[in-house]
Amino acid sequence: MRTDRFGRAIRSEWLLDPKVVFLNNGSFGATPIEVLETQHQWQLRFEQEPVEFVGRHLHRELREAAQTMARFLSAQGDDVVFVENATTGVNAVLRSIAPLLRPGDQLLTTSHVYNAVRRAMQHTAALTGAEYVEVQVPFPIASSDVVVEVVSAALTGRTRFALFDHVTSPTGLIFPVKQLIEICRERGIWVMIDGAHAPGMIPLNVAALGADWYTGNFHKWLFAPKGCAFLWTAPERQSITHPVVISHGYGGGYVAEFDFTGTKDWSAYLSAPAGLAFLQRLNVEDVRRYNRGLALYSQRVLAEALGTVPAAPPDMIAYLAAVPLVGWGSSIDDATTIHDRLFDEYRIEVPVFSFDDMLVLRTASQVYNEQDEYDYLAETLAQWNIAD
Ligand SMILES: Cc1ncc(COP(=O)(O)O)c(C=O)c1O
Structure with missing residues (x-):
C-alpha cells in the first residue's frame, strides 16, 4: 500500500479547513470537490x-x-x-x-x-x-x-x-x-x-x-x-x-x-x-487498511493518554474509535463543554457523547487524516487528565 498518497498529501481534494484537525468524518462525511x-x-x-x-x-x-x-x-x-x-x-x-x-x-x-x-x-x-x-x-x-x-x-x-x-x-x-x-x-x-x-x-x-x-x-x-x-x-x-x-x-x-x-x-x-x-480510484482495500490502521492507532494512543485499555477488541473496530472519559462528567452539557473547549482552544473537531452515565469521545479516521492528529488530541487529553 502506498500510504504516502493519503493524509495531508490528499487533503486538497476536499474543502476542509486546513486550520482544523478534523477527526469527525463520522457525523456527516466529507465530500470531495470533484464529487x-x-x-x-x-x-x-x-x-x-x-x-x-x-x-x-x-x-x-x-x-x-x-x-x-x-x-x-x-x-x-x-x-x-x-x-x-x-x-x-x-x-x-x-x-x-x-x-x-x-x-x-x-x-x-x-x-x-x-x-x-x-x-x-x-x-x-x-x-x-x-x-x-x-x-x-x-x-x-x-x-x-x-x-x-x-x-x-x-x-x-x-x-x-x-x-x-x-x-x-x-x-x-x-x-x-x-x-x-x-x-x-x-x-x-x-x-x-x-x-x-x-x-x-x-x-x-x-x-x-x-x-x-x-x-x-x-x-x-x-x-x-x-x-x-x-x-x-x-x-x-x-x-x-x-x-x-x-x-x-x-x-x-x-x-x-x-x-x-x-x-x-x-x-x-x-x-x-x-x-x-472516487473511493474505487483510491483503491477500496488500500483505504480500508489505512483508515482501520489509523482507528486502531487512535484507540491505542487515546487509551494510553487516559491511563486505560482499549474499550473494544480490534474485530469490533473499523474507522471509528471510541474512548470512555471516566470521571469527566456524564451529562450532555459536560459533553458539549469538552467538545467546545477542544474546538475553541485547540481547533480539534471531535464528537463527545453522553452515553450510559459517562462521556465517550469518538474519533473518525478517513484518508485525509494522519497519525499525528491523534497524537495531538491524545496529548491534549493527557494534559487535562493530569490537570483536572
Ligand atoms: C447509527 C446511525 N444511524 C442513523 C444515523 C443518522 O444518519 P442521517 O443523519 O444521515 O440520517 C446516524 C448518524 O450518525 C448513525 O450513526
Missing part, C-alpha cells in the same frame, strides 16, 4: 430543461445510479431505492409496519442506538400501543458475543420488530449483525439493520445478510454529497414498504413509490456513483 462538481453538473442539466429531465430522464438515471450502487452492495438494483438519509430509511420502515402492529408488540433495539432512531421507534410505539424495548449492551465490551448474548436473552414472544446498528454511533462498534438477524428470523421477528456508517467502511453483502430491511448512508463514508442514502428491502417485504411521503407512485410498486416523492433536488442521488468512483 461536488459532478453534483453541480446534474443540477445544471436539470435546470436546462426541468420538464424534459423529470419526464423523460429522471427515472432511468435514478435506476442506473441505483444499479451501480447495488452492485457495490451486492444487492439487486430494484431492491435498492434512494432516500435522503438513514433517518428517513428507518422512518419509512417504521411508518410501513405501524398499521400492522398490535398493542403490546415490542419494538426492540440496543442502548447503542442512534438517538434520532430511538426517538422514531418511541414515536411508533406511542402511536400504536407497542412497547419500546432497549437492551443494555455494555461498553467497554470484551467481544461481539456479548451483543448476541444480551439480545438473545431479551427477545420475547412479543418482540415483533428489531433494529440493530451495523456500526454503532456513540461507540463506533461493529455489531455481529449476521448472527443477530439469524436469531430474529428463527423467531419470526422482522429485522432492520441501521447501516448508517457501513457503506464504504465495511465490506457489504446486503442481500446475503438476510434482514428484512437495511438502510445506509452514502454521504458518510462513500464520498457522496449530503442527503444521499439507500433503503434495501427484501423482495417479500416490498409490498408493505412505502416511503415517508406518498406521491404519484403509490400503488405502482416499491421502486415507483420511492423514486418520486415530490419535486426536489435529485443531484445527490445521481452523484452517488461519482462518490463510489
